[in-house]
Amino acid sequence: MIELKAEQPEDRWEVEALYDLCFAPGREALSSYRLREAVPPVNGLSQVARDEGGILAGAIRFWPVRIGDAAWPALLLGPVAVHPTHQGEGLGGALIRDSLAKAAERGWSRVLLVGDAPYYVRFGFTPLCGVDMPPPTNPDRVLGLELVPESWANVRGQVLRWSGSQTPG
Template sequence: MFRLAQETADDWWEVEALYDLCFAPGREALSSYRLRDGVPAVEALSLVARDEQDILAGAIRFWPVLIGAEKALLLGPVAVHPTHQGEGLGGLLIEDSLARAVQENWSRVMLVGDAPYYRRFGFEKLDNVVMPPPTNPDRILGRELFAGAWQGVTGDVHSVASG
């Protein structure tokens, strides 16, 4: 059993330690991190999951980005502590946060990730959206939160700080 809550400033170091544990060294050199520089995460959608002992078991964050002049959410990172992997926690974090995104009137969400994993959550390859290099175009995925939300949205993804 997990308890989901909005991430707070008090969670920050613990969440960062989880990301360090779950991802390769140098994760902050990825192009998706450049889109986050100087931009606060979307607080209402950035969640932590704690187990029965109140130990951090997972976390997910979202960031606003622009594709041309169109707003989108950039999902990531999402991480589950190795002791809780395979328990469905990643899916719970993704689905719960996307439901919250709908309530917050976000239209579209994108990520850079493995299509076979994210397809089960409704993500599909975005052919006309370009992430900063070096990003494998096959890993650029998106999901509509409202019908037609990706229709006509094309171009380079850039930071809201530069937009």
């Protein structure tokens, strides 16, 4: 039995160790990490998954960002990781679906990520046109999801670091 719950401050180092295990060295050099610097993850959306022994099995984080001159608010999903001993069990999908539902309940209207379209399309993500992640990012990997219909319509511009309170939009 796996339990999903909100990430707590005391989970931070264990989650970072999981990300180190699951991702290539140098992951923090990616452009999405520049958007996360000095910005806390969104409370209640970043989650951990623990097995019956309390061992960390997976984690997902969300960060607020803004897009373009109009400063449209959005959530940046990632990273999401599942410990190798739990991969293939659907845990990553459970983390994504559960946290996206919570984001919608809290009034967020749009989510973006940098990832593999064949994996994320099953959750409703599609390629975003006109939304540019800081380089170096392959534009074909910039994907978006509407939590509110048409919330990506007319949203254009560079993805920028968040400033201000974590107000959904």
